Amino acid sequence: MKGGAGAAAGAVLAAVMVPVLVLVMMLGSGGKEGALAACAPAGTVTVSAPGGVVAGYADDQLANAAVVVKTGQQLNVPAEGLLVGVMTAMGESSLKNLNYGDDIHGVTNPDGSLTCSLGLFQQQWCLPGNPWGTKAEVTDPAKAAATFFKALMRLPGWEAMPPDVAGHRVQGNYSPAGYTKFIPAAREVLAAVTAGKITAGSGGCAAGGFAVGTTGSGDDYPWRGAEHNANNPVTSLAYRNCTDFAWWRLTQQLGLQPVSSSRLGPGNGKTWGNAWSRAGWTISKTPKVGAITWYTTGEYGHVAVVKEITADGKVIEEGYNFGIPPNGAYYTMTINPGAPAGYLYIPTREQFEKAAM
Known part of the structure; x- marks a missing residue:
């Protein structure tokens, strides 16, 4: 019975941010990570920042950022890892849960489409042996963020890497430089979320x-x-x-x-x-x-x-x-x-x- 104490500008999809299979990912089930599957993406967001805009991002973009941060916190990801997550989602999708992405050179997917990279992190769901999950999972912001953070935490030495390099190593995009320009905005949005200036309203857990x-x-x-x-x-x-x-x-x-x-x-x-x-x-x-x-x-x-x-x-x-x-x-x-x-x-x-x- 105890109750223990414990501790924007939304540019369109950046085509250079195409995630590839990450060998460091070894997805587990159960425990704290498995429990996250019960959480769904947030539907609304309350922003107390002036004008409801933070670093050029607003509305659903900030709601998605809040989901990314809260998902990372549930997985005990440290602050520098949360920054990597927000920065990567900015570079991949402008913090939009996209239902489209880069095609895979004309290969037809199981659903008949040519789009393989989807969601906040543009995770490729359709390739053989893909570690990112199903189409539904990569377009669920909480589940997509959880998958990203699990991969990051299994990347040896990520804590010592610059954020853009860590994001590049997880995603396998063409260059860390594709993320670099998003670092300042990611810091600002992360600070707003953790200070309570951005609060996901309904949905989520x-x-x-x-x-x-x-x-x-x-x-x-x-x-x-x-x-x-x-x-x-x-x-x-x-x-x-x-x-x-x-x-x-x-x-x-x-x-x-x-x-x-x-x-x-x-x-x-x-x-x-x-x-x-x-x-x-x-x-x-x-x-x-x-x-x-x-x-x-x-x-x-x-x-x-x-x-x-x-x-x-x-x-x-x-x-x-x-x-x-x-x-x-x-x-x-x-x-x-x-x-x-x-x-x-x-x-x-x-x-x-x-x-x-």
Whole structure:
């Protein structure tokens, strides 16, 4: 039950940026990387920068940049790697999720088209033995970014390389010089994203954004393949723990990307009621679909989410890591509505953002 702490100008496609197969890529599955498959690309973006433009990029371009950065952060990519990712996407697609690219010299693809390089990173999906993924995967910004970062992290000595050289080594484009001019803009956009000036609104790991009182569809927790109890750098909690799942559900209902819980400091499940009181959010003894069920028993307490209220007034809760073997697993359970110490109602988005300032 613990809640561990853890840490523009959009030029058209640059034809010189044609990614080729990268031998350093050895894609794995499961763990923190495998969990990323549950995250979809962002659909909207909020920009607090003047004019809604950063380094000449705006709207969907900035939304895509936010997805690239957040995907890298979920994979624990350091800042210099995030810069390489943003810079490469700028050079390849001007931060646009393109459904077209360079043809492959007249070779007909499996879908009958001549276009092989697609998406933010212009990853070639159609060549035999391609390591980038399917057509659908290379045109999903989050999945394309994850594939790029996995390749980068497996490139020996990339940290000591200039950003343009590192991007060139991963992509296999004709020359590092094709990326060089994008480095200053990439630094500016990366700084804006990490400072919170660019925020992806719906989609992404928020699974499309649910209304308050509307929970997701079963076990849609995006890190269900992650190592149990390892620190989740996105939420500042611990993977596959009750608190991480409940915090995910909270942000999901608000239509937000998952964010750190550290500013509210909910900590272990037992302390969540105090966090709700400090924030001025409602605590009730009356169950409500979508509310957090809050327990204070035991060393750490426990939190879960009200999934359903039956016709006879029973509460069906869902959560993670209740202690029913195996630990760290998703569960649903019917409870007596008087069993929790209280029900923590989900705040409005305005209340949440005000408390998180």
